[in-house]
Amino acid sequence: MKAVHLIVPVLLLCFCVLPAAAVIQEVTVKGMVSSISKEDKTITIENPEQYGCSYPASGDPVCSFTQMNTSFLTGSVPVDSALTIFNVGDTVVATSLGGAGGNWIAIAKLYNGLPAGEYVIDTVGNPGSIPTPLAGDYSLDLSTAPDCTTCFGTTCTAVTSSVNILSRGTRVLEKTLGPRQAAFYNGRNDGSSVEVTFVKGEASSATCVGGSSLMAGPQPISVYIIKVVPPIGFTEQFKVTPTAVPTEVPTTIPPTKSGSMPVAVIGAMGIGAALLVIFRK
Numbered sequence: 001m002k003a004v005h006l007i008v009p010v011l012l013l014c015f016c017v018l019p020a021a022a023v024i025q026e027v028t029v030k031g032m033v034s035s036i037s038k039e040d041k042t043i044t045i046e047n048p049e050q051y052g053c054s055y056p057a058s059g060d061p062v063c064s065f066t067q068m069n070t071s072f073l074t075g076s077v078p079v080d081s082a083l084t085i086f087n088v089g090d091t092v093v094a095t096s097l098g099g100a101g102g103n104w105i106a107i108a109k110l111y112n113g114l115p116a117g118e119y120v121i122d123t124v125g126n127p128g129s130i131p132t133p134l135a136g137d138y139s140l141d142l143s144t145a146p147d148c149t150t151c152f153g154t155t156c157t158a159v160t161s162s163v164n165i166l167s168r169g170t171r172v173l174e175k176t177l178g179p180r181q182a183a184f185y186n187g188r189n190d191g192s193s194v195e196v197t198f199v200k201g202e203a204s205s206a207t208c209v210g211g212s213s214l215m216a217g218p219q220p221i222s223v224y225i226i227k228v229v230p231p232i233g234f235t236e237q238f239k240v241t242p243t244a245v246p247t248e249v250p251t252t253i254p255p256t257k258s259g260s261m262p263v264a265v266i267g268a269m270g271i272g273a274a275l276l277v278i279f280r281k
Helices: 002-017 263-280
Strands: 026-037 042-054 062-067 072-076 091-097 102-110 120-125 138-146 155-167 170-177 181-185 193-200 202-204 223-229
Touching (some): 026 072, 072 091, 138 193, 138 202, 155 181, 170 181, 170 193
Parallel strands (some): 072 102
Antiparallel strands (some): 026 042, 026 091, 042 062, 042 072, 091 102, 120 223, 138 155, 155 170, 155 202, 181 193, 193 223
C-alpha cells in the first residue's frame, strides 16, 4: 500500500512540470478569391492549397503549399475593410484558427507577375499568421500592450500597438499606435511605401499582475491593415532571384523528428522507472 500511496504524488508532479498548451492551431491556405459576400461578410477561396512544413532530422524546415481535397473554403473577414480591399480573382493567402475556413484571422493579397517567389502587398487581420514575406524587402515587428483591467484568461484588450517597419532588415520607423491610428514610411526614394493601421487587438495577460505564461488558453489575435507599394521595377529585380523561403514558421506543433523521442514518451519512461524502483522496495 505504501508504494500505491507514492504513485499519486509522482504523477501529479509530472503533470505539473509539463508546459500548458496555449496555442490554437492555425491553418493557412492559398488560392484565388472566387466570391465576396458583403451581406454575410465572407470571402470564399477556390482550389485552396494548405501550407505546411516538414522537419528533417537536421537542417531548416521545408515549407510549401499542397493542394487540398476541397474546392472551396469560406470564412468571415477579420474586419469589414477586407470586403473592399480584396476582389474576385485575387490570389491570396489566408489563415484561420482551429480548422480550414470558417473565420479568417488574416487575409493577404499576393503581388502577381513575379517569376521567382511570392510577396504580399495587402494584409487585413493578424499579419504574424501569414508566412509569405512583404513585397519590396520590407518586414514588420509588431507587439501589443494590454489593458490589464480587461483580461480574460490568457488575453486582454490591447490598448496600444508598437509598430516597427524594417527595410532590408534595418529598422526605419518605430511608432506606438492606438486603435485606428496609422504609421507610414516612404523614405527609400524608389517609389515604395508601407502603411500600417492598427485597427484593434488583443495582448497577452502574462505581463499583468497575476498573469502567467503557463496559463492555458488561446493566443492573442490583433487586426491590422497593411498596404505595401512595391519599388519601381520590382518585378524585374527578382527575375533571377531564387524562390523566397518564408521567414516565419506557422504556429503548429511540428511532427517528431526521426531519431528523437517526444517529451511525453521520455516523461512516461521516467515515471515507469520510478514506479519500478518503488515496487522493488
